[in-house]
Amino acid sequence: MxxxxxxxxxxxxxxxxxxxxxxxNETGADARVxxxxxxxxxxxxxxxxxxxxxxxxxxxxxxxxxxxEDIKKWLAQ
Amino acid sequence: MKSETTNIENKTIKNRxxxxxxxxxxAVALYLWWILYHFLPTLSAWATYSLLPIxxxxxxxxxxEFFLYDTPKVMMLLFLVVFGVGIIRSFFTPxxxxxxxxxxxxxxxxxxxxxxxxxxxxxxxxxxPLFIGFVTAGVPLGVTFSFLIAAPMVNEIALGLLYGLLGWxxxxxxxxxxxxxAIFAGWIIGRLKLEGDIEDWVTQANGAAMSMDEEKLxxxxxxxxxxxxxxxxxxxxxxxxILGIAVGAGIHGFVPxxxxxxxxxxxxxxxxxxxxxxxxxxxxxxxxxxxxVEALLGKGAALGTVLAFMMSVIALSLPxxxxxxxxxxxxxxxxxxxxxxxxxxxxxxxxxxxx
Numbered sequence: 001m002x003x004x005x006x007x008x009x010x011x012x013x014x015x016x017x018x019x020x021x022x023x024x025n026e027t028g029a030d031a032r033v034x035x036x037x038x039x040x041x042x043x044x045x046x047x048x049x050x051x052x053x054x055x056x057x058x059x060x061x062x063x064x065x066x067x068x069e070d071i072k073k074w075l076a077q
Numbered sequence: 078m079k080s081e082t083t084n085i086e087n088k089t090i091k092n093r094x095x096x097x098x099x100x101x102x103x104a105v106a107l108y109l110w111w112i113l114y115h116f117l118p119t120l121s122a123w124a125t126y127s128l129l130p131i132x133x134x135x136x137x138x139x140x141x142e143f144f145l146y147d148t149p150k151v152m153m154l155l156f157l158v159v160f161g162v163g164i165i166r167s168f169f170t171p172x173x174x175x176x177x178x179x180x181x182x183x184x185x186x187x188x189x190x191x192x193x194x195x196x197x198x199x200x201x202x203x204x205x206p207l208f209i210g211f212v213t214a215g216v217p218l219g220v221t222f223s224f225l226i227a228a229p230m231v232n233e234i235a236l237g238l239l240y241g242l243l244g245w246x247x248x249x250x251x252x253x254x255x256x257x258x259a260i261f262a263g264w265i266i267g268r269l270k271l272e273g274d275i276e277d278w279v280t281q282a283n284g285a286a287m288s289m290d291e292e293k294l295x296x297x298x299x300x301x302x303x304x305x306x307x308x309x310x311x312x313x314x315x316x317x318x319i320l321g322i323a324v325g326a327g328i329h330g331f332v333p334x335x336x337x338x339x340x341x342x343x344x345x346x347x348x349x350x351x352x353x354x355x356x357x358x359x360x361x362x363x364x365x366x367x368x369x370v371e372a373l374l375g376k377g378a379a380l381g382t383v384l385a386f387m388m389s390v391i392a393l394s395l396p397x398x399x400x401x402x403x404x405x406x407x408x409x410x411x412x413x414x415x416x417x418x419x420x421x422x423x424x425x426x427x428x429x430x431x432x
Contacts, residue, residue, distance in 0.1 A: 008205075008400075039205050039403050040278055048171035048210045049203040063171070063198060 001031035001075070006042045007051040016051040016065050023068060029075040096296050103300075114153055121146035140330030147322045147368065151241050152315070155364075156307060158237030162196070163306030167299040169197045171207055178224070179215045183267055186220035191259035194227030204397065208404050209279050218275070219267020226417060227259035230392040234314060235363035242371040250428070251384065258388070258420035265416050274409035317365035325372035338377030341386075343432075348382045349425035353418055356389030366390050380432050385425030393417055 003020060007013025017035050024031050036042055045054060049063030055074055060066070125142040126133050174197045178190055199207070204225060211221040231252050239248040294302070341348050370383050398410055405413070 042206055043209040043279070046210065048175070048207050049198070050206060063203065 001029065002056060003031055003033045003074075004036055004045075004054040005033060005051055006036045006045060006047055006054065008039065008042070009037050010050065012065050013051040016053065019065065019068065020053070020071055023071040023075060027072060027075050031075060092295070099297060099300055110153065110157065114150070117146060117150055117153075121149075136330045138330075140326045143329045144322055144326040147242065147325070148319060151238060151318055151322065151368070152311070154237050154241035155234065155311060155314070155318070158233050158240075159310050160303045160307050162233035163303030164299050165196055166198050166306065167294055167302040169193070171197055171199070171210065174224075175211055175214050175216060178211070178220055181217075181220065183217060183219065184264060186217060187223040187260045187263045187267070190216075190220045190223035190263065191227040191231075191256045194224045194259060195231050195233075197224075197228065199228040204400055205404055208401070212275065212279060217267055218272055219263045219265070221263075222266045222413065223259045223263025226262055226392060227256060229397070230259065230388060231255040232363065234310065235367065235391060238318075238363060238367040242367060243374065247380070250380075251387075254384065254424045254428075255388065255392075258392075258417060258424065262413075262416045262420050266412060269412065271409050271412060274406040274412075276404050276406060279404050314362060314364035317362060318368065321365040321368035325368040328369070328372035329375060332372075332376050335377040338379075341373060341378035341382045343379035343381065343429040348379070349385050349422055349429065352382050352386035352425070353389045353421055356386045357393045357414070357418065358395050359390045363387075363391050379429050381425040381428030381430070384428055385421050388421045388424070389418065392421070 005013065005017045005020065007016065013035075017033060020033050023029075024033070042050065042052075045052070045059070047054075047059060047062050051065065052062040053060045053066060053074075055077075060074055061070065121142055124145050125131055125138060129141065131138045131141055174193045177193070178186060181189060208221060208225065211224070212218065236248050236252060239251050339345070341352065366387055370387050374380065374383055393414060398414070401413075402410060
């Protein structure tokens, strides 16, 4: 599973990445997190707000730090 | 078949119960809030002069009482306003705002964009993706700017603080003039036809956004959304509020009456442009600057001058310009700063003249 966290490096973006990594470690899911900080690349995904989480080319969450339960649900899919 | 309908009925009954319970506990909480708010002046005077060994009428006493009264007062007001606006915001997303604004005619679009700037969830760190999203979807450049000016300037934190510290009139004046600047600055930028001064890669970016599943929020979800906003925003600004009030308290107790009148008073014509010049590169949020502003006003500074100072600190900041430089060419940035700063100057002079 390819997980992308989009964000220029604000506090919320870092928190999102950390939280997802934590959840991967906890659930043992087969997933890899990639952080995207480049504005041009972020724009190419067509999101409006950061942090955004993209899993397998689908926007899962935008403009907020996702909840732990939500991350678990995504990982289980 | 039959069990299915009872199931649905049970569900609606349960939902209604949740709504009733939430509303009821909300009303009780609001009542308790009001009682506490009502007794704050008494409590702070008692804490200053009975709990602490401070003489009534001393400079230190004036400062400490001011601090012990304003800090809880501002926090309580922020709590209420941020919670309320949080619930309203759960109905708006940048996606919806964009869909609403694309293809709107120029002037009406500017007005709508400025108004939506107040209630659409926005953080200056996502100004760039938002800008790209708007422009590539066909929202006119000037309308996009109206949104980008109003969103940081007229926000619930500024309005809550102004209402709490300076009364509803100043809060209303601030909201009105802030919107005025956002609408007209955006409109002027639109008239100037500067679309060529957007960085080229932006217009080439694909505007086709991937769709996100629209979340269906229940009433309870919205309350949670408001509560999350309270935790997030108060968690971020409380330090600034306390620092701002501490500085304000120092000014309140130790700076003599009327001393600000000569520097920031309305008789010195240069005070407005000077305030804007000092304010633009300064970066603080509303939470830190407004308690200081309150103290300055108390010492004879003119409202127009102070308003201009506050607006230039909140609306124009160096970090935001650095972020926006990624999507705007230098000329457009210069025009943006120039137009907004002129609007602020105008507001400052008008208020010094009529009040």
